[in-house]
Amino acid sequence: MKRSLTFLSIPILLIFCFTACVKDTDFKQGDDVSLTPVVELDLIYFNLVAEDFFDQVTQTPVLTVNDTTKIEFLNESGVRENLVKADFQFTFTNSIPRQFLAEFNFLNENNEQKYTITTNVESGSEDDPVITNFFETIEGADITRLTSSNKVVVSVTIPSSDINLEGTLNLKSKTTYFLEF
Amino acid sequence: MQRLLFIFAVFMTLGAMAQNKQLLYGFDKVPQSLLLNPGARVSQKAHFGIPFLSQIHVNAGSTGVTVFDIFKEDESSINDRIREQIFSLNNKDFFTANQQLEILNFGWKNKNGTYFSGGIYQELDFMLYFPKDLAVLAWEGNRNYINNPFDFSDLTFTGEVITAFHFGLNKEVNKNLTVGIRGKIYSSIIDFRSTNNSGTFLTREGEGLDNFYEHSINNADVSIQTSGYSSLREMDGSDEVVKELLGRTLLGGNLGVGIDIGATYRPNELWEYSASMLDLGAIFYTKDVENYSAKGSYALQGIELIFPPIVNGEPGIPYYDTIGDDLKEAIPIDTLSNSYTRLRPLKMNASIKRNFGRRVGSESCDCLKMGGLQDYNQAVGVQLYNIFRPKGPQLAGTLFYQRRFGRYLSAKATYTADPFSYTNIGFGIAADIWKINFYLAADNLLSYSNLAKSNGVSLQFGLNIKIKEEE
Numbered sequence: 001m002k003r004s005l006t007f008l009s010i011p012i013l014l015i016f017c018f019t020a021c022v023k024d025t026d027f028k029q030g031d032d033v034s035l036t037p038v039v040e041l042d043l044i045y046f047n048l049v050a051e052d053f054f055d056q057v058t059q060t061p062v063l064t065v066n067d068t069t070k071i072e073f074l075n076e077s078g079v080r081e082n083l084v085k086a087d088f089q090f091t092f093t094n095s096i097p098r099q100f101l102a103e104f105n106f107l108n109e110n111n112e113q114k115y116t117i118t119t120n121v122e123s124g125s126e127d128d129p130v131i132t133n134f135f136e137t138i139e140g141a142d143i144t145r146l147t148s149s150n151k152v153v154v155s156v157t158i159p160s161s162d163i164n165l166e167g168t169l170n171l172k173s174k175t176t177y178f179l180e181f
Numbered sequence: 182m183q184r185l186l187f188i189f190a191v192f193m194t195l196g197a198m199a200q201n202k203q204l205l206y207g208f209d210k211v212p213q214s215l216l217l218n219p220g221a222r223v224s225q226k227a228h229f230g231i232p233f234l235s236q237i238h239v240n241a242g243s244t245g246v247t248v249f250d251i252f253k254e255d256e257s258s259i260n261d262r263i264r265e266q267i268f269s270l271n272n273k274d275f276f277t278a279n280q281q282l283e284i285l286n287f288g289w290k291n292k293n294g295t296y297f298s299g300g301i302y303q304e305l306d307f308m309l310y311f312p313k314d315l316a317v318l319a320w321e322g323n324r325n326y327i328n329n330p331f332d333f334s335d336l337t338f339t340g341e342v343i344t345a346f347h348f349g350l351n352k353e354v355n356k357n358l359t360v361g362i363r364g365k366i367y368s369s370i371i372d373f374r375s376t377n378n379s380g381t382f383l384t385r386e387g388e389g390l391d392n393f394y395e396h397s398i399n400n401a402d403v404s405i406q407t408s409g410y411s412s413l414r415e416m417d418g419s420d421e422v423v424k425e426l427l428g429r430t431l432l433g434g435n436l437g438v439g440i441d442i443g444a445t446y447r448p449n450e451l452w453e454y455s456a457s458m459l460d461l462g463a464i465f466y467t468k469d470v471e472n473y474s475a476k477g478s479y480a481l482q483g484i485e486l487i488f489p490p491i492v493n494g495e496p497g498i499p500y501y502d503t504i505g506d507d508l509k510e511a512i513p514i515d516t517l518s519n520s521y522t523r524l525r526p527l528k529m530n531a532s533i534k535r536n537f538g539r540r541v542g543s544e545s546c547d548c549l550k551m552g553g554l555q556d557y558n559q560a561v562g563v564q565l566y567n568i569f570r571p572k573g574p575q576l577a578g579t580l581f582y583q584r585r586f587g588r589y590l591s592a593k594a595t596y597t598a599d600p601f602s603y604t605n606i607g608f609g610i611a612a613d614i615w616k617i618n619f620y621l622a623a624d625n626l627l628s629y630s631n632l633a634k635s636n637g638v639s640l641q642f643g644l645n646i647k648i649k650e651e652e
Contacts, residue, residue: 025248025249025252025253025254026252026253026254027252029252029259030252030259032258032259032260033259033260033263034260035319035320036260036320037318037319037320037321037322038321038322038323038324038325039322039323039324040322040323040324040327040384040394041394041396041483042392042393042394042395042396042481042482042483042484043483043484044483044484044485044486045391045392045482045483045484045485045486046485046486046487046488047391048488052488065488066488066491067486067487067488067489067497067498068497069484069486069497069498069500069501070499070500070501070502071484071501072501089393091393154486156488172391172392172393173392173393173483174392174393174394174483176324177322179322
């Protein structure tokens with residue numbers, strides 16, 4: 001009897017171990033897993049002064065100032081393949097008594113223009129600096145244009161300028177990147 | 182990503198608390214119980230493990246989350262469930278896998294009653310603490326966590342594959358006390374780990390900033406130590422890799438030494454106390470070492486444009502490259518090949534056992550004695566297990582019931598509470614059929630009807646040739 005108990009219990013335990021199963025689960029759902037982080041990053045900032053719009057040497061107005069920076073991360077595969085939407089926020093604080101036109105041209109490697117953001121900046125005064133907020137959402141087909149860019153040219157244009165012009169034009173900007181992996 | 186999750190899921194499905202063999206500890210019918218307590222009472226005259234089959238042990242587990250939690254079939258979306266789990270787990274939760282394969286195991290008793298035993302086993306051990314902050318950052322991004330630091334100390338993982346060559350002595354000092362010691366030489370096949378990391382990543386907003394935010398890495402000190410990895414990376418072809426790994430298996434890797442000690446004290450027939458300390462030792466990593474370390478602080482508020490006067494032919498200011506260079510300078514990533522020494526994860530077992538039931542081995546009936554040392558056919562007791570892990574000790578407590586059925590069969594049932602679960606029931610049997618000793622032990626039996634709901638399962642089985650005292 002005892003021997004039969006031995007021989008019986010081994011298969012029972014074996015059956016226990018090898019009939020173990022995984023139930024009520026669906027591993028195909030793994031295909032639906034997506035990471036959707038939302039990342040907020042500073043973009044660019046500047047502090048222009050009124051004197052930047054007047055050439056002291058030649059005593060002539062400088063109506064447009066430009067600067068360029070690479071933003072190569074936009075063009076990297078992680079962003080290029082997974083960026084769904086980008087929200088830009090530009091906040092200008094202007095104490096120069098002039099309106100401005102600000103332009104952000106996104107260019108690709110061959111300096112071809114892929115996307116442009118343009119906005120007007122309200123005029124202000126030194127006593128009462130004026131804040132202009134501008135929002136731009138890029139999504140859909142435009143995303144491909146944005147992510148094919150690797151640099152941005154920033155142009156700030158003043159309608160007129162003279163030697164007595166005073167004040168500052170400040171920009172803060174950030175982008176919210178909606179990614180989906 | 183899906184693949185990574187699936188691998189996690191498989192780890193979670195496979196197996197209880199890594200390395201705790203609560204069923205085999207004190208189970209003196211199984212010669213391998215000597216590996217858990219070199220001072221265990223030995224019931225045989227000699228044993229020889231069937232090579233590669235004398236002990237196969239697999240074990241994996243996770244705290245806090247099961248496969249079912251993620252992959253269950255219901256209305257909710259898998260992404261919502263993952264999110265829910267990320268937020269319910271904390272940085273003390275972990276995933277672990279442990280596997281052992283005994284290549285050789287043998288033992289014999291000499292004329293003086295000393296039992297010598299030795300062998301070779303291979304072991305894989307992997308452990309990852311849930312990197313909560315980094316998982317939240319990857320899953321959600323930083324938008325909802327402005328002014329909340331993400332802590333790099335959440336990143337902790339260890340992994341290794343070793344072979345151990347061991348030889349031990351076991352001696353019954355007197356009828357109350359048995360002591361044992363085992364010496365080990367470890368050969369590390371591969372080792373990697375990242376522990377004691379520190380630093381934070383912070384997106385801050387507030388006064389005094391030039392832009393909306395300041396993104397900063399503060400006092401980062403993150404490192405990964407590897408050995409046995411860099412040379413494999415450079416090899417081409419699996420043949421070359423296999424050859425190299427086999428060489429390391431046979432003492433060709435980084436070497437280490439360690440000891441196991443243990444004792445069993447039986448003041449009378451009814452009570453038995455035992456304790457052991459395993460893997461008190463270290464491996465010295467000197468060969469094929471590659472360590473990566475990143476240290477420093479850096480802060481960024483975006484790109485500041487200064488609109489320099491345009492001079493024809495002059496390139497613009499390299500704002501972007503300067504940021505990259507500054508970052509590399511502030512937080513350099515060093516690759517070093519400094520040797521390091523690492524203590525083995527120290528394991529401790531202790532038990533109190535109370536024998537009861539029918540007396541075996543008494544004058545009236547010797548039929549159940551069969552060379553075993555149990556004087557009663559049943560016993561109950563308590564066992565404690567502890568392993569020292571990077572974030573502190575992991576304890577497990579076990580209640581057990583042991584019973585022998587006739588000459589051939591012994592069984593042990595356990596209830597274990599550990600970080601994985603409070604519902605871990607285990608069952609093990611050992612059978613002596615002719616000279617063949619066979620054992621099988623598995624825990625978390627309640628979850629076998631649906632492994633997906635289990636936080637862990639461990640399984641050990643093996644075959645030995647065992648020669649009993651009277652033969």
